[in-house]
Amino acid sequence: MAYLSEDALRAMGFAELGVNVKISDKAAIYGAEQMRIGDNSRIDDFCVVSGTVELGRNVHLAPFCLVAGGKPGIVFGDFSGFAYGVKAFSQSDDYSGQTMTNPTVPAQWKSEKFAKVEIGRHAIVGAGSIICPGVTLAEGTAIGALSLVLQSTEAWSICVGNPARKLRDRKRDLLELEREYLARENQLGR
Secondary structure, X not given: OOEOOHHHHXXXXXXXXXXXXXXXXXXXXXXXXXXXXOOOOEEOOOOEEEOOEXXXXXXXXXXXXXEEOOOOOEEEOOOOEEOOOOEEEOEEOOOOOOOEOOOOOOHHHEOOEEOOEEEOOOOEEOOOOEEOOOOEEOOOOEEOOOOEEOOOOOOOEEEEEOOEEEEEXXXXXXXXXXXXXXXXXXXXXX
């Protein structure tokens, strides 16, 4: 995997760009001026990221992810991430059949849903999952692979399925590891 140089990243015109940010030269970024990316975050090959998007520190988007922030936006908390092929949408057509759909149809004949998506600190989403408009993945949420997330989650829960439902609580041991990691980073002066 090859990453864009720091100069190339700066030239893209991000609203905010942290240190040690890695973006693949094979990722597609649309509307960089609407995006904020925190320290140590990484976007891998074949990801498409568009619209209003904010990545906290140490956020990872694995290959083939789609992050469609649109106008409402998608916000990733620190240490969150998407596994291969996860898709998140902040807007969607109405699939009921009451209105027309797709971007070639003028707005007066459509009824789109526009709602911000929030991915909480330490939330992780398994491969192939889909996050729908208006969903908040609370802090520490883990979403199993191939899940369809239509509703917001409880903090520190593990959710799976189509539609995704809570399976059980998630351990919080990683919070101590976060403290150690950040303390070490501060000692090294980063």
